[in-house]
Amino acid sequence: MVRLVAQGLVDTTKARDGLQRVPLMAGIGAAVFVNDLTREEIAAAAAQMHALAAAESGAVSSNIVAAPPAAVHCALAI
Numbered sequence: 001m002v003r004l005v006a007q008g009l010v011d012t013t014k015a016r017d018g019l020q021r022v023p024l025m026a027g028i029g030a031a032v033f034v035n036d037l038t039r040e041e042i043a044a045a046a047a048q049m050h051a052l053a054a055a056e057s058g059a060v061s062s063n064i065v066a067a068p069p070a071a072v073h074c075a076l077a078i
Helices: 002-014 039-057 070-076
Strands: 022-025 031-034
Touching: 002 039
Parallel strands: none
Antiparallel strands: 022 031
């Protein structure tokens, strides 16, 4: 999953004048845009999502489709 997201980010950056412009939720109805998201941060957020999913459901799914809780956003905010 991390590889796929990282490759998508590289491809998207090409179409955005070299900037990532990744939107991250900053509360209800608010967002911030970051331009320096690293592969390590993507991997850390994915690991947190899996841990949260496991804690809530008792099983880890490789197809998490729900929006991550605020705790994951905090890990990505720079």
